[in-house]
Amino acid sequence: LCFAALLREANPSVRAAAGNRHSVFIDGEGRLSSCGTAAQGAEDEDEDEDALPSVLGHGEGVTRLNTPTRLLSTLGDERAVSVSAGGGHSLALTAGGAVWSWGRGGFGRLGHGDGQNRLLPKKVEALVERRVVAVSAGRRHSLARAADGAVLTWGEGGLCCLGHGEDLSNQLLPKKIEAFAGRRVVAVSAGPGHSLAFTADGAAWSWGRGSDGRLGHGNAQFQLLPKKIEALAGKRVVAVSAGGMHNLALTADGGVCSWGDGNDGRLGHGNREGQLLPKKI
Numbered sequence: 001l002c003f004a005a006l007l008r009e010a011n012p013s014v015r016a017a018a019g020n021r022h023s024v025f026i027d028g029e030g031r032l033s034s035c036g037t038a039a040q041g042a043e044d045e046d047e048d049e050d051a052l053p054s055v056l057g058h059g060e061g062v063t064r065l066n067t068p069t070r071l072l073s074t075l076g077d078e079r080a081v082s083v084s085a086g087g088g089h090s091l092a093l094t095a096g097g098a099v100w101s102w103g104r105g106g107f108g109r110l111g112h113g114d115g116q117n118r119l120l121p122k123k124v125e126a127l128v129e130r131r132v133v134a135v136s137a138g139r140r141h142s143l144a145r146a147a148d149g150a151v152l153t154w155g156e157g158g159l160c161c162l163g164h165g166e167d168l169s170n171q172l173l174p175k176k177i178e179a180f181a182g183r184r185v186v187a188v189s190a191g192p193g194h195s196l197a198f199t200a201d202g203a204a205w206s207w208g209r210g211s212d213g214r215l216g217h218g219n220a221q222f223q224l225l226p227k228k229i230e231a232l233a234g235k236r237v238v239a240v241s242a243g244g245m246h247n248l249a250l251t252a253d254g255g256v257c258s259w260g261d262g263n264d265g266r267l268g269h270g271n272r273e274g275q276l277l278p279k280k281i
Contacts, residue, residue, distance in 0.1 A: 009238075019085030019137075022055050024092070025068050030079025032057065032092060032121070033068040054117045055088050055103040073121040075100055086137030087192065092121060097131030099124040099144060107140045108172035109155035115172070126173045127152070138190030138242075144174060151177045151185050151197060159193040160222045161208030168224075179225045191242030197226060202236030204229045204249055204278075212245045213276035214260035220276075231277040232257065249278060256281045 015026040022036030038055045056062050057071045078094035089103030089110060100121040101110040108115055111124040127144065130152075134145040141155030141162060152174035153162040160168065163177040184200040194208030194215060205226040206215040213220055216229040229249075236252035246260030246267060257278035258267040265272055268281040 014082045014084065017083045017085040017090070017137075019055070019090065020087045022085060022090070023068070024057075024083045024085045024090050026080045026083055026092075027070075030081065030095070032071040032073065032075070032080050032083070034058070034071060034090070035065040035068045038063040054105075054119045055090070057090065057102045057119075057121055059119045071121065073100075075121060076123065082135065084135050084137040084190075086142070086190070087139035089137055089142075091135040091137045091142060093132060093135050097133065097147065099127050099132050099135055101142070107156035107170045109137075109140050109142055111142060111154045111172075111174050113172045115170075124174065134187060136188050136190040136242075138195070139192035141190060141195075142174075143188040143190045143195060145185060145188050149180075149184055151180050151188055153177060153195070159209045160224050161190070161193055161195050163195060163207045163224075163226050165224045177226065187240065189240050189242040191247070192244055194242060195226075196240040196242045196247060198237045198240050198249075202238070202252065204232045204237040204240055206247070212261035212274055214245055214247060216247065216259045216276075216278050218276045229278065 017024045022034060025033045034056045056065060075094055078096050080092045081095050082093040084091045089101060092100045100123050102118040102121045105116045105118060110118055111126060131147040132144045133147050136143040141153060144152045154171040154174045157168045157170050162171055163179060185197050186200055187198060189196045197205045205228055207223040207226045210221045215223055216231060237249050238252050239250040241248045246258060249257045257280050259275040259278045262272045262274040267275055
């Protein structure tokens with residue numbers, strides 16, 4: 001496949017996305033809907049607010065929706081083509097390549113240059129000069145893949161999941177990962193404290209928090225910069241997905257590899273053992 005075709009195949013439109021306690025949808029006309037609750041959960045115990053209506057994107061006072069309800073925002077009259085729901089925030093990508101975000105704004109995860117919450121979707125102005133082709137929302141950070149090959153990250157830097165090396169500061173605005181210079185990144189996926197990507201040559205990369213072996217490098221170390229997963233060398237990776245404490249990779253031959261925390265049988269190997277390295281299911 002040529003690179004443009006590879007991009008399209010690896011980044012299909014995501015018309016439904018599941019966050020921790022909310023869901024986001026795109027209807028046939030490119031309009032957004034959401035449902036769920038804004039109540040704080042155990043994983044958010046260090047957040048400032050008990051409940052944030054902003055996570056649903058319907059404005060002040062809306063803290064629970066039991067059925068998908070259309071957002072009032074029209075995204076500047078552009079059609080939404082893809083969505084991603086994180087722990088307490090959401091991202092939407094429009095047909096024109098613009099990115100909109102809403103929800104909890106702590107750590108700069110919304111990309112608006114501050115830590116403020118957003119009750120309604122707001123365009124990420126720092127990305128207006130780029131055509132974005134894919135987005136992924138983690139717990140407190142966000143990823144974007146631009147058509148020009150750049151990978152941009154923003155949000156919490158303390159877990160190394162932004163991929164900017166020794167700079168572990170929170171990024172209030174999208175910042176390009178310089179470590180990928182000269183490489184053609186095809187797709188990205190954000191976990192709660194780590195990130196994944198794969199490049200046009202079929203290599204998989206990971207960075208961030210390494211607990212439970214979730215980075216696939218044979219240890220539990222943190223990675224400040226994107227690092228190639230050598231255990232997948234020789235396999236052409238065509239898709240990756242970052243979970244809470246484990247990950248999946250799909251290879252060109254149809255195989256699926258998993259690694260990380262094995263509790264609850266999440267790795268699919270018939271047991272609950274963790275895997276420090278990718279293992280074929």
